[in-house]
Amino acid sequence: MKRTLQALVLLMLTALLPAQKQVIERVDPPSWFTGMKDGALQLMVYGKEIGSYDVKTDYPGVEVKTLIRTENPNYLFVNLFITGEAKPGTVTLKFTSGKKKLTHDLPLLARPAGPARGFNSSDVIYLLMPDRFANGDTANDNVEGMTEQMDRNNPGGRHGGDLRGIMDHIDYLHGLGVTGIWLNPFLENNQQHSSYHGYSTTDFYRSDPRYGSNEEFRQLVAEAHRKGMKVVMDMIFNHIGSFHWWMNDLPSKDWIHQFDTFTRTNYRASTYMDPYAAESDRMLMEKGWFDVTMPDLNQSNPLVETYLIQTSLWWIAFSDLDGIRMDTYPYPHPDMMARWAKRVEEEFPGFFIVGEVWYDDPAQISYWALNKKNSDGYRSNLPSVTDFPVCFATHRAFEGKLNPTDGLSGLYNVLSQDFLYPEPLRNVIFLDNHDMTRFSTQTGKSLEAYKLGLSFIMTTRGIPQLYYGTEIVMEGDKSKGDGRLREDFPGGWPGDTKNVFTATGLSDEEKEALAFTRLVLNWRKTKEVIHTGNLKHYIPTDGVYVYFRYNCNESVMVIINTNQKESRTISGEKYAESLEGFTHGTDIITGRKIEDLDSFTIAPETAMIIELK
Template identity: 50%
Template sequence: MKVLKPLFCLLLLLSISSVTQAQSIKNLKVEPPFWFANMPTEKLQLMLYAEDIGNYRASIDAEGITLVNQVVGDSPNYLFVNLLIGKDVKAGDFDITLTNGKKQHTFAYTLNTRSADANRNQGFSAEDVIYLLMPDRFANGNPDNDTIEGMLEPARRSYPSGRHGGDIQGVKEHLDYIKSLGMTAVWLTPVFENDQTPEYKAYHGYAATDMYKVDRRFGSNAEFLDFVETCHEMGLKVIMDMIHNHIGDQHWWMKDLPFNNWVHDKSVYGNTNYRGTIASDPYAAQFDKDKLQKGWFVTEMPDLDQRNPQLADYLIQNTLWWIEYSGVDGIRMDTYLYPYQDYMARWAKEVIEAYPDFNIVGESWVETVAHEAYWQQNLPGQSDGYESHLPSVTDFQIHFAVRDAFNQDFGWESGLMKIYYALSQDRLYSDPMKNVIFLDNHDIHRIYSTLGEKPEHLKMAYAFLMTTRGIPQVYYGTELAFKQGPADWGDGGKRADMPGGWAGDERSVFTENDRTNAENDMLNYVSKITNWRKNSKAIHEGKLLHFVPENNVYVYFRYTDNERVMVVMNMNEEATTISKAKHIEMLRGYATGTNVVTDATVDLTKDFTVPAKTTMVLELH
């Protein structure tokens, strides 16, 4: 790696003959394609890619813009140009001149004006309910982009694990449906270009082949920007899914890596061991750490080495570019535990410093509360000294607890006690209210099937999700009690299409008359309790107090100084009586409660009854 200081570059240019040939550099690629004036950071790294570009040297003569250094890659076809963009530099173009002996090429680089829209980059919190969907499986708004000439994978809707043709336009056309459910934020699985081979099936978006482009089968960058703006106009936030652990093996880098250490050597490390707990294990063997951090996620996903300083800068800068360009409100970072810890901490820190109102949730798929809590920012007492800057973690412990609660007989350590035990360890988190909680997602079997395909169980679990601490995330189709598909569908079984999202579908679940009675019943339940949640400060910011489950009944309260909500989960096959005396410390001073689902009034001056297989949510008065 050659680092060229500005003084050396100046002397080199002075030594060149005054007779210089203006010459175009064929197929010059510049990333980021443009930047913004008055960004929170003054640093800007340009990746220049073209044949033999490493033999050129850049020079800039623009007020307020400083060329710090230039770095030539191990490949002669890369040149990294590091700049400082002063705070007073105005939006517009400035010239960059590239010189190689008598050859010279000048191109204009653009600094755009930052948006002044106050609705952008709002972050997300416990006030929100996040609706997670996969664009390829939700709705097809533009059939013309299903199969793109020159791209490797065509649309194959009859193939459960193939690309089905859903797109950004399709999601946009059904935002009214999403909002009617009571959702306040939309999380799309990645929309980056995934131009992978048909054998790999990259409809999910987690194998990026270009990190600055929306996949053309989903739409365009401009369409994504329009989608975000439309969501904001409707009062919906947008969460963008990103991946810094790996790329797709068809990424254009892989044909000509910038540096030899840009990706880890699969011949040495193989595939990862998928054991995220290793990253926080004080006794972990280096062999296991290497497998986690350096092994490839799958054969088609080269594992990035964020220790390379140019790559680290590239990834962080790409994040800032998308936040500024699109106006998204938050990021969900995939496989947060797999890259190098120091890099992930730096990434989160720089993003939040640049956008203080923003929020990030890191996917932290681990087996215990302690392993989960390790990754949240401001956690005291880390014996290894690790300082995380990640605001939110994906709370897999809540998912595990709900799964087990409904699939185990009630006992001292089973049934509803699983939920109690998970929450009783919240002292380990720096702020459990920032945890993103969920029943299922695109990587887990459908929760309805996991709970035995019993509507009453799904309703009970959903009411818990809407009323416990944290930021709820709902996977698309849960509101319709989607079932898990057949085992031979693979991941496609978790990711069914929304009927009616495609022209020619026999029916549309987006329309009440086309839904079954069971679907309407579940959707109405979800809509009722989710919309109620939007206005409950006790749920958004209140404390939690719970009672140890007894006789298959779990009672807890969410409360502020001015509001109080009582929740009773009755897992029994028959109705149960709730004792006023037992819960008097939280019921004192309240005479009635309004059932937020049925609107019925419950008399709290005496014992009351909760029906079988019901989570009753009462707003106290």
Template identity: 25%
Template sequence: MDRVSDIDFAALCAGRKFQPSPLAWEDQVLYFLLLDRFSDDKEQGYRGNDGEPVTGGHTLPYDPAVDNGNAVATPDNAAVWRDAGGKWCHGNLRGLTGKIGYLKRMGVTAIWLSPIFKQVSFQPTYHGYGIQDFLSVDPHFGSVADLGKMVRTAHANGIYVILDIILNHSGNVFTYAVENGEPPWRGGTYPVVGFNNEQGAASLPFQDYEQNPMPVGKDDAVWPGEFQNPACFTQKGRIRSWDYDPEFREGDFFDLKDINHGYGPDAGYTPSPALLNLCEIYKYWIAAADIDGYRIDTVKHMDIGATRFFVSAIKEFAQTIGKENFLLVGEITGGRERAFDTLEETGLDAALGIDDVQLKLEGLMKGENNPEEYFNLFRNSLLVRKDSHVWFKDKVVTMINDHDQVCKGEHKARFCAAGDGSKLALGALALNAMTIGIPCIYYGTEQRFDGRGDWDGADRYIRETMFGGSFGAFRSKERHFFDESGDLFRELADILKLREEKLVLRRGRQYLREISGDGVNFDLPRIMGGRMLSVVAWSRILDKTEMVLAVNTDPDNAHKAWVLMDAGLHPAGSSLKCVYSTQHGDEGALVLTVQRKGAAGDIAAVELDVPAAGFVVLE
């Protein structure tokens, strides 16, 4: 389609039954993948969607004994591998469609997919955030038909699909009339040479589509045609100060061109034609592909009123086709207070937990943070100015790895990059899955990807390919990682299955529990001697059911600890059953609850034995 006005919603929706939304998004387990880095549909030796081995491809499974580092044996080889990570690697929608069974068997119930829209042709924007045509699928990924087939396959396997979308900016679709082409924001507009053609030359008039005397090819300028209008862009140059308002709202995100959304107060915002068209575009993708939710990029850089307007438009449209709980997640950098204020002001459903949440979850499992720093992120009533507890169970998407790691600055690497990360990965994933929030697994985490480049902390190293190619994980090439036999994949699948079976583990309240070595003196676990090697225990409570969970942050030694529980839920003489342990012989064992009078009333406690770097669950 060339224009937004070409969209025929009546034809798109006629006679169709759309996938209904889930009742509660905190019930789901998300899996975030960069499409270019996930699967090219050329692997063999993995299990297909039907569970049977696939033999048709040519890329063999990774063997750590011989394949680790096979792409960087010489400095020249290493340079080729590094260079490949900054280019298109050719993962596609067909490849993802064939790996839905892999995700289902892991326990994933929703895919969060990087942007699939057509990118500027003269830059390697494999990540999807440099859009040139908002109404087309990038040919690197496939077609609209391929997208529809992937979504139908996911839905048939009980998996929802969330698309990553961009409202704040387009790709690098025009060039400023200044010496280097990328002037800094100073508050005013800059002159523009013209729209860029498919080679990146600013050879096309910077004027309205209807008045342009020159033919504009589908790889030129920006599409749909309504965006070929200078008024669609702020034209104020790139952001330098990421926390100065209005610079971070008006400026360009690097060379990506900022879109003009409108003006006015938040409650009475006047949308621009560009924002109105973006609303129609993203309604189109819901209808065309039966999408279940959106993750909205760079929300911090948009007016609150613009985000609020978009949220209302999308929610209302989704309800008209039976998606009553269409998910809208915002990427909101700048700390929790900004994030939760933005949620309340805009109507977004949830924020990505890529600031405090990610760092403190990782720090807890590695013994570098006191556990209460992580657990308190979810119960700060005062943060949203409420007098009673507000539990952020469905307001935060939590994860330990992601694709850009804003929270880590220039030192980007995955959880398993150094130290004991590889040993502690299961505990970190268990914390992520079994504490409050909407858990999300970043692709490759289940295979212990380390994101190490050994040269610098560039984004490319935390964006390895699952399918091998020329930029595989662990500095490898031509080997894929769809291995369901590894211990981390199998244990994670067991943990996520338990989460699915137990409502309390998805929706229950959450309490970090005090522990004791002698059963008499209790306190919260804290860092001692520079690193916390300890049991960390918490409860999830729903109605009259309490389940007790614990990880061990010591990678080498088992630890025992008494753990306090809710005495009102555990009469004297009661017992709990171990329903999961990384030491599988312990499952099924009964553990007696000790109850006695304390200074503040009845006390109930249970003694846990947690394996090294392990995880246990009692009910």
């Protein structure tokens, strides 16, 4: 009797409590655009028991086509079609389940006018890590709700750099001679530690508030455009961060690749093109996790594929973006990635995408190149690839461990394999990046080696990329931890005694490297012969590598002497086929005039970039 009475009291009290209000917690994408060539849009709607609802709208030009439900009742996928007649405004979506009713307003924005700017071999891209470049807004150093707080004393911690800091110093980048800015990921990474690098996304549609807002990123792109520069956004489709909001309530069991115990990828992307690879090895490459805090997304799930594709389209349209660098490009499902690249090109013709494909083998890199006719029939549709073979060849050529001729022969040989690429001018080339020992450290902290390397990268074929700090020969050893590769850029923080932006407190070597970088990059800006001209090179001998960039209007002779102590005499007879019709020239680095091309000298550990006349 007592228990019955208690139950009745509890029931009465429950009835008196206010009913828990049903809410829509999240809708992705948060907005969309008119004027898209493909009018299809799939919304991911999240809220308790939202899967039991139907959806309608009476907005002109917007139709609800179908609804997709998964085994998780807290998700509903709404397929809309936005016709060409739809105008910008607010689309009210009406959700009903029996007598329960909800609404959600979806902003419909105007798509940016004008064609995609894209990138090509006339550009030089400056790679920077937002957390380590400049702190322009100290108010966002620590943000409520973000787990990891600022700690500049920790190489693997957050240091406070942000989007405002980049905008504050965009004139520096413009003056340096770069034409594009590639930001390492700036989307929300609400991980417990090491969140500064950005490669563990916890929200695909939100800038990490410690970097600033979505609107600030859009302002950064607009400011770059006003300076005649472009912006590349770093994205990751392969995995998410372990604290992504999905991980608390997955849309479906197969949203990520799951195993009984943690299973790491084998990192063997070569299994995709290997005609003899075991299927189990291919499976582990694609489905294994990149790291313990990086759950691997299942791109074979059509809902995952659509979500990821729409994410990139949204950021392009929202911010008027110019390019995307896709991290770990070979790790997701290859067919899905090919469909993604094709979809972006169809929607934004000429848009630039470069995929990170980390091999030291041109044959394997070229498998992913645009228009490559692979024997297995695979077409990546990827506009550009990261040319790691050229990068590693520059290390071997200029680090001084090989004899001068053997080192330069590596450069010659890697370029001699350009027949593997349908369009090698599209390859992104670089001396170093955020994942490897810095070029200065790799080559023995030699200013001369830096000048040789930069002269090569800025005059050979491809799209050069310069890693922040390389212009002042910053050091960083991979063996001491990734944080050491990504140290704070001098002058980016209040109180810095060394300031690159104002050229104060720099050593003589740093000043010389910076001046050299500005000279070569700004010269390159207007040199069509370097951007698109033909390349002819000669087999290196006596530690000297000579090549020519030429078109019907101009010819440039590049000479690289890696001998540390010996000058070399350049005989015009050896290069007669490229020097025919020219009698003299000027070295753009020193201003030295070469009056007689038949015979002249080059100093030890020196590069010459000679405009021929």
